[in-house]
Every structure is written in C-alpha cells, then in structure tokens.
Amino acid sequence: MADSWSGSGIDVHLDWRPETGRPGLADAVRAAVRSGRWPPGAAVPSTRALAADLGVARGTVTRVYADLAAEGYLHTLQGAPTRVATAGALPLSAPGPVPRELAPRWDLRPGRPDLTAFPRADWQAATRKALQRVAAADLGYTAELGAPELRAALAAYLSRSRGVLTDPQRIVVCCGFSHAVALISRVLCERGVTEMAFENPSLPLYREIAAANGQRIRPVDVDAHGLRVSELDSPAVVVTAAHQYPMGVALAPERRAALARWAGETGAVVVEDDYDGEFRFDRRPVGALQALAPEHVVYAGTASKTLAPALRLAWLVLPRALVEPVRAAMAGSGARPPLLDQLALAELISSGAHDRHVRRSRAGYRARRDRLLAALPGTVRPQGISAGLHLLLGLDRPGSPAEAEVLAACRRRAIGIEGLGPCWHGERGPGGVIAGYAAPAGHAFAGATQALVDALWEVTG
Template structure:
C-alpha cells in the first residue's frame, strides 16, 4: 500500500457536552466514513495536529488510539498513522466494470483524440527549457493577445502547414476554438449583428454558444461540394471548409472563391473553423479559406486534436480591422491561458517537436481509418481527413442502431444529433470517431461496432 500524505486536515470540532477528545474522535470518524479521508491517507502527526487545533498532544494521540481500536485507522512504527484499508469499501466509479454514458466500454464518439498519445516527454523537455531560459517578465500578466513568443511561432507554423497569411500582430491566443468563437460572437453583437449562418449539420456546442450570446443561427445546406455560399443570408457565417463536421466533405475551390467574393461586397463576416485541418490522409492538405483574403476571413485553430483538449490552447487570426474591436470585448482581467503553457507550445513549434508529433499521429490515425474502411466498406464516407467517419445506415434505423450501440457498451453519435433544428434531415448514419481508444482497445472497439451494425 502506498500512503498518501495528508499534511493539512480540516476538522469541525464542536465539543459541547462531550469533551474535546470525544469531539475530535467523532470529527475524525466522520471524515473517514464519508470518504474525505481515503484509505491509505496518512494523517498529520499527533504533535502537528495538536498544534494546528490548539489542543494537548495527548488528546490527539488518544483520539487516534480510539480509531485504531475501531479499525478505522492503522498505526505503523516508522510510518505514522493512516486510514486503514477497509474490506468492502465502495468501488470508485472509474473502476466499475459496467459501462455508463460517461464511462463507455468502447468510446467511438467523434472529435476526441487519443489523449494517451500526448507527448509527455516532449512537453517536459520544452517545459524545462522554458523554465531555464524564459525572462522573468514572461510570467507576468502579459497582453490580451497572448505571449509574443507563441504568436511568432504560430506565424511560421500556420503559414507553412496550413497556408495562413498573417503576422504576429493579427494572432490572438485563445483558450481553445470555442473561446475564439465567443470573442467573435461578442464582437458581432457589439457591431449590431444578430444572425449567424451555420452548416445544416454542424457542431451543436458551437450553435449553443452563439445562441447563448444572443445570436440567432440559421442553417446552410451542405452537399458533396460543401456548404452553398449562395444560400447565406446572415451577418456572419461559420464554416468548417477543410473537413466539414460531421459529413467530412471539403469546400470546393469554386465555392470558396464565391464566398470570399460575397464577403467583399456585402461585409459578411466569415469565420473559418479549421476543424481537423492537420489530419489529411489521401492527398496534400486542403489550404485554408483565410489564405484567399486575410481581410475577410477570421481563422480559428486549436491544439486540441493534435495534442490534447485539456490544454485549452487555440488561436484566432483576425483581419487587421477587427483587432482593436476584439481587444475591447476580450477579458480585461488577464489572459485566459497560462503563460507557461503558451511558452511551452511555442518551444514545441520552434524546435519541430510539434510537427513530428502531428506526423506520428497522422500515420497512426490513418491506419485506424484504413481498418475502419476495410471492416465497414462500402458504408463509410468522409475518410479523406480528420478523426471520424460517416457510416451510412438503412433509412429509419438510426435510433434503433444507437440503442443497440448502447447495449453493446459502444458510445457513438448519430448524424441527426448534429442537425440544425430548422434543417432538413440528411439520411440515417453514425458519426464514428476512431481516434479515442488506446491501441490495445481499438480492435475490440471496432469489433463491437461491427456487431452493432449486424444487429
């Protein structure tokens, strides 16, 4: 058993008529029984706890002895006093064998990378380098646009890897793509905008974010060439042109040009979410819409898929005319992303470690995509890029298939879950994410999906 040191301990002592020793014993007993003191947790020494509580040392020692006699505590020579391991203690939720919605046996939900592949050693090397070399000023409050080191590194990386045209002054570091979208939604409202056009099937969390900020969303039809720009009637449009979520199609060059032309003539605010842009498999990466006209397109990117969503690191590349208005709607209390994380990502980019990691993940995800396609052909679509695919279902079977998936312990989404309430259905399908399972769990997850589809 590995003990967990408990150096600070909050106890609510109410002696009343019981006396101090009895009150302390009862408070410790309650802390053990309700789980605040977990099995194996090491308690403060009797001298330390007595000093903290203003009690006699013998009072604490006697209370500990009472609970040792009850079997709640264990005293070991040289190891101090700790909470005893208890037979029949409740199993923590994460150890439960039965799948639950938050703990499925096979997680095939889209938009989730394999977080086990996070480059811990590379992140640690960069952290050490940053801590050894960064000036003291780098750990101050910083600017609203983010660390200059990261913005400079992003200029080179985004130009080379995605075709983004920008200088460091146009980049705003964000706490993920959703945070960048929040800033743009606030900006749009401040400028009098009221309506945002979104793809008919799109990420419902982004729609909810826009609507929560007082904006109305309207759907744009999506076909095999992507969203139809001629159908845009709004103050702004939000698109995933490189790999449309969730259908997987790319916006064609002709439609890209038509959309940018329309923005130039009408003042339409174009928001590009570069969803899955770095994970293209069958041909050269599809360039960004922003590259056609940096003065008409706001570009959103994130490290969530390449590294991990828990980092909360993203970026917004804005037209020059929007930089000051964006600063006016930003967080006045300081930057939402920690200085250290920004500097570490800058180092990963500058040293090439980020690119190496993305190439490694691209190869791993492509192998999974190929295995998924081989197992479920010819039902799979949207395989050119990204971390998910669309699996076609017979008409009218989506809800039934989702129930079968839940019964088999497979967490997966149906296409209709991403449909805008005012949009027409596109057909029955599953949106299958193939990145999340660990390498050892992936074969079983794929087999479970095959059994679901055979039901």
C-alpha cells in the same frame, strides 16, 4: 409522474415527459439512480409494471433497462429481478448536481485524439526550456493577445502548414475554440452584426454558444460540395471548409472562391473553423480559406486534435479591423490560457517536435481509418473518409436501420459514439452515426472496431 410500486420496494418520482420518448425515460431513470431515489441494490419495477404505469410499450422499458445495465446503472440476472447496481459498481458522479462524464468501455466518440499518444517527453522538454527562458516579470498578468513567443511561432507554422497569411500582431490565443466562438460572436454583436449562419448540419454546441452571445442562428445546407454559398444571406458565417463537420466533405474550389468573393463584396465576416486541417490522407492538406480573403476571414485553429483538448489552447488569425475589438473583449473577459503552456507549445513548434508528432499521428490515424473501413459491413455507407478523425456512417439507403437503433445497439456494448441527429438545425435530415477512430488507445482499437461491427450487424444482419 409520481407512483409507487409495492413489489419493487422503492417509491420514486420520475421526471419524464412522454414526448421525450425512450431517451428521456433513460435519462429519468439515470437521475433517479444518481439521486438515490432508486437506492443501490433495490429491485426496480418490472418492465411490465413500469410500462403499464407510464402507458408505453413493454419493449420500450425493456430496451431502456438493457441500455442502463450496459452503462452500469442496473444489474440484471436471468430469473431474478433487475436491481440498481451496488454503490461500488455505480458510475461515478462529480460532487454537486453535474454528473461526471462516463468513460465508455469502447471510445469511438468523434473529435478526440488518441490521448495516450500525447508527446509527453517532448512536452516535458519544451516546458523545461520555457521555464529556463521565461523572465520573472513575464509571470505576472499576461497580455490579452497571448504570449508573443507563441504568436510568432504560430505565424510561421500556419504560414507553412496551412497557407495562412498572417503576422504575430493579427493572432490572439484563446482558451479553446468554444472561447473563440464566444469572443467573435460577442464582438460582432457589439459591432451591430446579430445574425450568424452555420452549416447545416453542424456541431450544436457552437451554435448554442453563438446564440448565447447575441447571435440569431441561420442554418445553411451542406451538400456533396460543401456549404451552399449561393444561399448565404447573413452578415457572418461559420464554416469548416477543409473537412466539414460532421459530413466530412471539403468545400469545393469554386465554392471557396465564391465564398471569398461574397465576403469581399458584402463586407461579411467568415469564421473558418480549421479544427482538424492537419489530418488529410488522400493528398496534401487543403490550404486555409483565409488566404483568399484575409481581411474578411477569421481563421480559427486549435491544439485539441493535434495534441490534447485539456490544453485549452486555440488561436484566431484576425482581419486587422477586428484585432483591437477582440483584444478589448479578451481584456474584459479576464480569460487567459496559462502562460507556461503557451510557452511550451511555442517551443514544441519551434523545435520541430510538433511537426514530427503531427506526421506520426497522421500515419497512425490513416492506418486506423483503413482498418475500420475494411471491417465495416456493406450495409452502411461511410462518408468523409479522406481526412480528419471521424467517419460518418450514413443510414439513408433503403432498408438501413434507424439511427436510434444503431445507437441503442452501441450503448448495449458500452460504445461511446454519437448520432447525426442533434447536428441538424430545424428540420431533421438523414440519419447517421459519427464514429471517431482516433480516440481509442492503440491496444483498444481492435476491440472498439469489433464492438462497432457487432452492433451494426445486430441491426442490419
């Protein structure tokens, strides 16, 4: 819609459609501020005027303004007009049309480790040793499957820590799990497999990547025992067997056996996303599904949770029939993880420093989980507490607040957190909030926990 508000001093076009609701309206106002159509310092339309022009409830606009004030886009002062934040206070944007990701004050976003715990000294020492050992000839164009040193180190590490059956010739090093999903999806498509099942719910990003690389996506529901294997009817499936994302359940033993048997009988390909398999707190980590059917399961691991996402280091352990097709796809894509980072990780693993870091992290994350569980009000139901770096706060009990209410209360407190809603494929299931307890720096964890508890009490108390 386009409209002018003479009392506000600004003329703005809001690209907002009523069906997008309050989140869409908030996005439209953010876009107006970032583009300069709502210039810094300008008084914005009153909640009454904007609500009347848009044909929405005044309370809807009031909540949008409150959320954007918490994010730093607007400035509110009792008894004075709401204004666009001044240039120095506005959230920064990257050059060009794509805004830079805003760092929340309290970071409880899932899937993120404590980056302040990155083992800098060990990584520096590993990099120094790698530089001393690397031959000049190796600094040219790297092998498609990855550095031999890293593949050898990974083969030994995955065997003893995750029970994976492999050798270096079956491993390919990728630029993160997103790259790995794209590779596998493309290779399977080229081999005539054009439908891929995903757990429902699951992370939408990977479904989108698979679809962009030729796959039709088929959702298969998850229950308290993990993926409903009996409902599979696709030639490929992506599973998070050790710690389902986002529900947090482990695939039950009988279903693990059934999934391996199904893959062997049908010739299907199972992609095992072992994204946080090192972090289990109630017992030893659950072993990889791959060992039950190594010629049908593609095992995918990553350094994003144990070390840092910015390394963009992930790996696939492939059935032998897929090694050459994936190598060819790597060659065609031109994407290679930096060699020196591969060699540094190889040294970190071989020296034992990686294992020591994982043990420290596991103990620290368990302590954080326990503190968060103890602080939560009894009105929410935490799920997936035995492993990983996140909790799912279920909101499906009678009288529970709506997911949108909890997220709005969190935004008002500048808490970075995610809802369960976008993870559903097709018909939306129960609501919930996914809280990552690993992301805050150590000194900020207590504050982040208290902010979340305050938000929950606001909507449940």
